[in-house]
Amino acid sequence: MLRPVALLLLLLSPLHALAVETMRIAMGDSQGQVRVSGKRLSFASDSEDARFSPLDQDSAVVRRRGSRLELNGAPVMGTAVRFRAGVDARDAGVPGSSPLRAGDMQVRGDVVVRLYKDGLQLINVIPLEDYLAAVLGSEMPVSFPPEALKAQAVAARTYALQKKLETYGSPFHMGSSVLHQVYGGVNREDPRSLAAVEATRGEVLTYELAPIEAYFHASCGGRTESGQDALQRNLPYLQAVDCPCGSLPASRWSATVSDAELQAALGQSTEGFHVTSRTATERVNRVATAGGLSLDGAALRRKLGYTKLKSLEFDVERSGGTWHFNGRGYGHGAGFCQWGAKALADEGLTYRDILLHYYPGTELQQLY
Structure with a gap:
């Protein structure tokens, strides 16, 4: 049964009105210079209520000069600068919906360039549901059945929100590699991944009303591993369960x-x-x-x-x-098995059934 988790919504939602849930994803590092490009580019300080100023051009170069930043050769106040592209008709004119390119990635949302160690760091500030569409296209074959894709969408959303809670107040919540969730930006979006994310919008898995650590992997080989043995995470919902992927x-x-x-x-x-x-x-x-x-x-x-x-x-x-x-098998073996989810979906199980099989004792709840 789905029910709201009001406390978590209060903790996780940005304070400004009509905001959407966002994630801060580390895209990578640069030695001392990075180019950011996008339609009708604007810039601001790195804060949620910052006022953006137009650049009157579609690209910008940020350089590190000692302990300071320069934007197109001019000094920048502070340790970070945030970029946003103009509106995109696909999202009914929502600012930041048009893609940006920074480094070797094209992403939605905003891009932050900040001083980091001896160089620069790129961070994508992106609405959670847009982030999930790209994660889904990066983590699971989009040819998998819709119910398997939906299950992956819920697992990825839950994992992201749990990481956001764990790192709340940090410059970024997660990276973009296999160490967290693979995130390939706009190029990994697909109509099928978008549909799976939209069909499960706001749904998360909880245990005792908190988002679970929703670990997942490609294939368990026939039986998942306990969280303790796979990850040194002794969690009640990461138990060894049988899985049909062993015959694949x-x-x-x-x-x-x-x-x-x-x-x-x-x-x-x-x-x-x-x-x-x-x-x-x-x-x-x-x-x-x-x-x-x-x-x-x-x-x-x-x-x-x-x-x-x-x-x-x-x-x-x-x-x-x-x-x-x-x-x-392929991966650490704990939690959600992607190939097992495909097999279960082929047998007619719903995404809810699949999730509760791999995360026993959890609840599926509507967070927003």
Whole structure:
């Protein structure tokens, strides 16, 4: 049953009237100069109630000069400058709806350029629902069934709001890479992702009336992993559950690693390399060598590369000077399984059913 979460709405909504929920997404860093471009460009200080001034041109160059900023060669007050493009007919003339280009990304909303370390940092301030449309097109194949896309939209919205609460008051809430949620900007929008976001507008998953840490991954290989074993997050709604993705070809993978590669990852000889313990779902917990090294599985995966060692559910054997890994799943395995969601949607389950399967004990609520 959907119901409002008034307290969270009060905490999360910007203070100015008629505002929409926004996210601050770190787009990347620049050494000392960045170009921002967009139709009818304007600029302001980095605040929600700032008054924008037109630039009378469609591009601007921001440079760092010591501890100060310059905009088109003129000094700028403060440590950050915020840009906005003109209106776009698609959004009925809402300021900031027309895309901006900064660095190698084209995005909706505003772009902030701020002093950061020895260079500059780019931050996209974007309405949450616009952000989600691009995340959905980046994180899940848009060819997946509509109910799977809707489930992903709710999971991504919940994850974003939980991160916003966790980082409230910080210069940005999340990055744009796999370390948080992959966000590719305007180029990742698609009519099907837009439809899934709109169909679930404002819906979030909660546990005890707070947005959950809605972790998700590509494929679990047949059974999800507990939050404790996958992420060291002992959360009641991140439990191991059965999943239909195990029978899908997308869940199977193999990789070959040379002795030299493995030795570089371990920092010592590969002699006697073997798995010493596994979790309850048969994922690798620790590995060891004859030289006395003991390493947890997550560290091994990080050292060898997440695209090579796609998951920790694997068997490994040596042949000649090569190690052969055969595994199932892709990702950490906790929470929502994207390929499993596709399979469940193909079986006729709704997005609500899918979400409650992967996040047991949670509630689906209408936040706004």
